[in-house]
Amino acid sequence: MLGGGRRIPGGGEGVAAVAELAGHLPGLPAESVARETLRFSAWGRCAEVAAPVLSGDQLTALAAHVRRSRERFLAGLRTQEIVDILDRAVRTLLDRSDPRRRRAEELLPAVTGYDPETVRLGLTACLKTFRGAQLSAFVAEDFANPQMLDGFQPLRKGGYGRAFGPALIAHVWAGNVPGLPLWSLVSGLLVKSANIGKLPSAEPLMAGWFAGAVADIEPRLADCIGIVWWKGGDEVRQQALLDQAGLVLAYGGNATLERIRARVPVATRFLPFGHKLGFGMIAAAALDADKAAGVARRAALDIVRYDQHGCYSPHVFYVERGGAASPRVFASYLGGELAALSHRFPRRALDAEEAAGLAAARQEAEIRSAVSDSVEIAGDAEGAWRVVFADDDPGLAPAGANRTVKVAALDRLDDALPEIARHAPWLQTVGVAAAPEELFRLSALLGEAGASRVCALGEMTAPEAGWHHDGRFNLLDLVRIVEIERGAEAAAEDFAAYCD
C-alpha cells in the first residue's frame, strides 16, 4: 500500500478541540508517555492525533508486558474463545452508534483524505471480514484441523502435531487505507501471539481503536496488544522492537522493506509485504450490449475505492476486441462511470508530490496521444479522473494512480501475458470478467505469470475473509509445528503407571 493523508506540517491551520490519543500501551502509565501531535486536514475537517513516542526502555517494558499477558491469558485460550472475543469487539465497531465508530467516521476523512462516504462504507466492508464466522474461515483455510492451534492432534504420517505462534510478533504497518493493520493483527492474535504494531503516520488511529474495542470486551486479551508509533526512519526505536520479536511482518515499498530486513536479527523470521500492481482483464463475452456498461461500473468502483492506493487496486484494464462494445466504447463507459462516481465519492485532494506525479504521467500520455492515433485520453478538466486508451499496448505500469487508468485494447487477452509475466514480483490481484471456461483458462495463465488472486470486477479492493495474501498463508506462515513423533509416544507407553 502507498499514499498518505494530508499532513499539515508543524502547527497552523484549523486546530481540533481535543487531540485523539493514538496507540494502545497496556502497562505503561499514561502520564509517563510522551506524545507528538500529528495534524491533518481535509473535507473542511481537522484532526489532531497525539501519537505516542516511547523511549527505548518503555518499548522494552511494553514488550515484556504483552509477553507476560500472553503467557498468563492468551496462551491458555482456545482458538474459538479468541474468535468469540474478536467477534464481539468487531461488532461494536460495526455499530454506527458506537462512540469509537463515530470517532472513526468523523476523523478518518481528515486523516486519510478519503471522502466521508468512502470511509464509512470502507470501514463496514473491512470490519465485516473479521466477524466470528469469517474468522473461523481464516482458521479453517490454513488448518485442516483447527484444533491444532489448541492441542496436539494426530498427524497423517503418524505422531502428533500442534501449532505454536511466536511469543511476540512485531508488525510494521504502512499506507493510509483504514483497517489494513487489522489483517495481520487479527492473524497474530488467532495464533495466540502477543503483538506490537507500529502505526503508519498516514493512518495512525484504526489499530488503536480496535485494541480499545477488544479491551472493552476482554481487557486481558487487549493486554497482549501494543500499538506504538515513531516517525518513519527512526532506526533506534525500530531496532528496539525488532530485537524483541520472534517474527516480523512488514508492509511498504521495497526500499523500506530492504532497510527493515537488514535490521531483523538473523534467527528471526521476516515476512515482507511489498507494493503490488493490480490490473483487470475483460473478455469479449463480457462486452455485449446489455452487460458492457455494468462491467464498466464495477471496474470504475475498483478504481475509485481508495483512489487506487490499495495493493489490490487496478491500474490497467486489458479489454478484448470482438465484443458488441469495442474496447474504445468500454473506455468511454468507464470514463462516464468515473465521472458519475466522482459526485458521490469525490477524489481526495492531492499533496504537491502526488499532483506533480499525476501531471507528469498526464503529460507523457498527451505526448504519446499527439504522435499516435492509437492513444486517446479522456478526463475531466479538474483531473479528478482520467482514462488513457491505447491500441495494442500491453504495457503494465501505474500511471499516477488517483483515478488514472489505462484501457489497453487487444485482439486476445493472452497477448498481454508476456508483459504481465515481466512484472511477476509485483503481481497479486487480477479482476476478471469472462465466461467460466475462460476464467479458469486465464487464471491458470495468470497464476503461472505470478498473480495470486483472481476476483470479480467490483471486488478487487475487498478480498474475501481467509484470502491468501500475496499467495501466502495468513496463519500458517506465523506458526511453527511442534511434533511428538510416533516413536516418542510408543516409548512413553513403557513408562505409564498402568503399564502391564
Place this chain on the structure above:
Amino acid sequence: MDFRDRVILVTGASRGIGAAVARAFAAEGGRVAVNYLRNAEAAEAVAAECRALGGDGWPVRADVGDAEAVAAMFEGVEREFGAIHAVVNNAFLAYAFDPAARTPFWDLDWADYERQMEGSLRGCFNVCRAAIPAFAERAEGSIVNIATDLVERPSIPYHEYTTAKAAVVAFSRNLAVELGPRGIRVNCVAPGLVYPTEGSRNTSEAAMERIVADTPLRRIAAPEDVAGPVLFLASDWSRFMTGQTLYVDGGLVMR
C-alpha cells in the same frame, strides 16, 4: 441566471434540498428567505452562507402547516426585503426513505395518509394562498413545488408519501390554470432519490445501486442537482412554462 434584487422564499431550507436551493439562488445574487421549523442554528448557518455567496439570506421561522404563521412569515419577508418574487415549496413532513423499513400498505392507517397530506399539501396550500396577493400586485410571480419522481414511477412504494406528492402535482396544475391569467406561474420539480439528506441517510447501498443501475446518468441525485431546474422555473428563462413537472433523476423517468 441573474436573481439580483429578486426575493425568493424557500420553505424547509435549513438542510438538504432546501438549503442547496437557497444557496444556489444566493450564488446568483438572490435575496433568500430561509424558512425553517425547528433548527434555528442550521437556518442561520444557511442564511450566512447565502450572504457569503454574494446574495442575501434571512432565516424565518414558521410552521407552513399553520396558515396564520405563514401569513406572518410573508409579512416578515416583505418587511425585510420589500417584495417577494418567487416561492419554493420544499418543506415536507419528516419521512424516512428506507426501503427495508418502509411500512407495507396493509399496515398503514388512513391517519398515515392524512398526516402526509397535511405535511405536503397543506403546507403548499398555505404558502400559495399567502403568495398570491404578493404576486398579484405586479401580475408576475413563480411558484415551484417540490414533488418526487416516485409519482410517475414508484420504484419503492412509499404509499402515503408519494400519494401526497401526487396530490401536490395535481394541485399545482389546477393552480397553474387558475393563476396563469394573473401572470403567476406554477410548476413542479420532481427529484429522484436525493442523497445525502436527513430523509435518505438510511437508504441502503444496495437500494441505491439498484436505482443507479436503471438511471442513464448512472448516479443518485445530490441536493445541488435539484437546484438548477428550480432556479430555471423560478426565473424568466421559463416565462412561457406553467403547469409542468421537471423530473430531476438522471433520466430514470422519461415523459
